[in-house]
Amino acid sequence: MAISPPAPLAGAPLSDRLAATQSSPVRELLQIAMRPEIISLAGGLPAPDTFDVPGLRAAFDEVLAGPDAIRALQYSTTEGDPALRDRLAAFMAKRGLEVAGDDLLITTGSQQALGLIASALLNQGDVVLVEDPTYLAALQAFQLADLRAVAVPSDDFGPDPDALLEIARREGAKVAYLIPTFQNPTGRTMPHERRAAIAEAAAQAGLWLVEDDPYSALRLEGEDADLLAAYAPERTIVIQTLSKVLSPGLRIGYVRAPQALRGPLAVAKQAADLHTSTIAQLAAERWLATHDLSDHIAALAAHYRPRRDALLDGLREHLPAGTKLTEPEGGLFIWVELPEGHDAEAILPRALDRGVAFVPGKYFYAGEAPRGTLRVSFATATPEELREGAARLGAACAG
Ligand SMILES: Cc1ncc(COP(=O)(O)O)c(C=O)c1O
Numbered sequence: 303m304a305i306s307p308p309a310p311l312a313g314a315p316l317s318d319r320l321a322a323t324q325s326s327p328v329r330e331l332l333q334i335a336m337r338p339e340i341i342s343l344a345g346g347l348p349a350p351d352t353f354d355v356p357g358l359r360a361a362f363d364e365v366l367a368g369p370d371a372i373r374a375l376q377y378s379t380t381e382g383d384p385a386l387r388d389r390l391a392a393f394m395a396k397r398g399l400e401v402a403g404d405d406l407l408i409t410t411g412s413q414q415a416l417g418l419i420a421s422a423l424l425n426q427g428d429v430v431l432v433e434d435p436t437y438l439a440a441l442q443a444f445q446l447a448d449l450r451a452v453a454v455p456s457d458d459f460g461p462d463p464d465a466l467l468e469i470a471r472r473e474g475a476k477v478a479y480l481i482p483t484f485q486n487p488t489g490r491t492m493p494h495e496r497r498a499a500i501a502e503a504a505a506q507a508g509l510w511l512v513e514d515d516p517y518s519a520l521r522l523e524g525e526d527a528d529l530l531a532a533y534a535p536e537r538t539i540v541i542q543t544l545s546k547v548l549s550p551g552l553r554i555g556y557v558r559a560p561q562a563l564r565g566p567l568a569v570a571k572q573a574a575d576l577h578t579s580t581i582a583q584l585a586a587e588r589w590l591a592t593h594d595l596s597d598h599i600a601a602l603a604a605h606y607r608p609r610r611d612a613l614l615d616g617l618r619e620h621l622p623a624g625t626k627l628t629e630p631e632g633g634l635f636i637w638v639e640l641p642e643g644h645d646a647e648a649i650l651p652r653a654l655d656r657g658v659a660f661v662p663g664k665y666f667y668a669g670e671a672p673r674g675t676l677r678v679s680f681a682t683a684t685p686e687e688l689r690e691g692a693a694r695l696g697a698a699c700a701g
Pocket residue numbers: 346410411412413414437481486514516542543544545550553554555
C-alpha cells in the first residue's frame with residue numbers, strides 16, 4: 303500500500319523532521335506498475351520465484367519443533383543470535399575483511415542500520431556525504447534524522463576521491479554513505495583503484511565510511527571485489543543483508559563496525575527495537591546450517607543473468623541513438639542516460655500508457671538531477687517481457 307505524504311494534523315502537528323521527509327514517490331509508482339498489463343522495470347524487489355519456500359518453512363518448523371522453540375519466542379540479546387552471527391561473519395569474511403561473529407550486530411534489515419548510524423554518530427543538521435545518484439531510502443533515513451545529504455560528484459567508477467576530500471573538509475562532514483558494488487540505482491561498481499583512493503581520502507578527511515552492500519553477493523559474472531571495508535577496516539561500517547540472497551521478508555541485516563562504534567550502535571539498536579525478531583534469526587540460522595548459501599547464490603545468478611542480458615539487448619536495440627547504459631556484472635539495476643533533449647518524467651506517462659514502468663532518475667539525486675536519466679531493473683520480469691518492455695520504452699521515448 304502506498305503511504306501518503308505526511309500532512310499536518312489539527313491540534314497535533316507533526317514533527318518538523320517527519321514533515322520534511324518525503325514519502326517515496328517510487329512506492330506509488332510501484333503500485334501502478336503492479337497492474338497486470340504493465341511490464342515493470344521499476345521495482346527493486348528480488349524475484350519471488352527464487353524464494354526457497356520449502357527450505358524456509360522447514361527451517362521455521364525445525365526451530366519451533368525443537369529445543370529452541372521457547373528461546374525463539376522469547377526476547378533476546380540486542381547484538382543478535384551468536385550462531386547466526388558466526389555464520390554471517392564467515393560469509394562476510396570471504397570478501398577480504400577479517401570478521402568474527404562477535405564483531406557483528408544483527409539489524410532489522412540493512413535499512414535499520416542506516417537509522418542506527420545516523421542516531422549513533424550524527425547530530426541534527428550534520429552533513430552526510432552521498433554519491434549522486436544514490437539509494438532513495440537512504441536519503442529518506444537521513445532526512446528523518448534531520449541530516450543534510452551533500453552530493454559528491456561521481457563518474458562511471460563512483461565518487462571522485464578528490465571531490466570527496468574537498469567537500470568533506472568544506473562541510474565538516476563526519477560520514478560518507480557509499481554503495482561500492484552494483485550500486486542502487488546505477489549498477490556501477492568501484493574498481494580496486496577507486497576503493498583505495500576513497501579509503502585514502504577518508505583517512506585524510508577523518509571520515510567514517512558507510513559501505514552499504516546488499517548486492518555484491520549477486521554477482522552474475524567476473525571476479526569478486528574486496529569490500530571497501532577491507533581497504534579501511536578501522537573507519538568503515540559495512541552493512542550486508544539477507545534480503546537479496548534469501549528473503550527480504552526475514553528482515554535480517556548485519557553490520558560490522560570498527561571496534562569503537564560497536565557499543566554505541568548496540569545502544570542505538572536497543573533504543574530502536576530491543577532486538578531483531580528472534581524467531582526470524584533462528585530460522586535464518588537453521589536455513590544457513592542446512593543449505594550452502596554459495597550454491598543458492600549460484601542458482602540466483604543463473605536466474606538473473608539471462609534477464610540482465612535480455613534487458614540490455616532490448617535497451618541497446620530500442621533506445622534512441624546516443625543513449626548511455628551501465629552494463630553491470632551483478633545486482634539488479636541498469637542505469638540509462640538518454641541523449642540531450644529527453645526528459646524521463648515526461649516519458650513516464652507515455653511509457654505507462656504503452657504498458658511499461660521505470661523509475662525516473664531524478665528521485666535518486668541529493669544534488670541537481672539531470673532530466674534524461676532513469677533506472678530499470680531486470681529482477682522480476684521474464685526475459686521475453688524484458689525485451690518487450692525495452693521495446694515499449696523505446697517507443698515511449700520516441701513520443
Ligand atoms: C542500497 C540499498 N540499501 C539498503 C536496502 C534495504 O535492504 P534491507 O531489506 O536489508 O533493509 C536496499 C533495498 O533495496 C538497497 O537497495
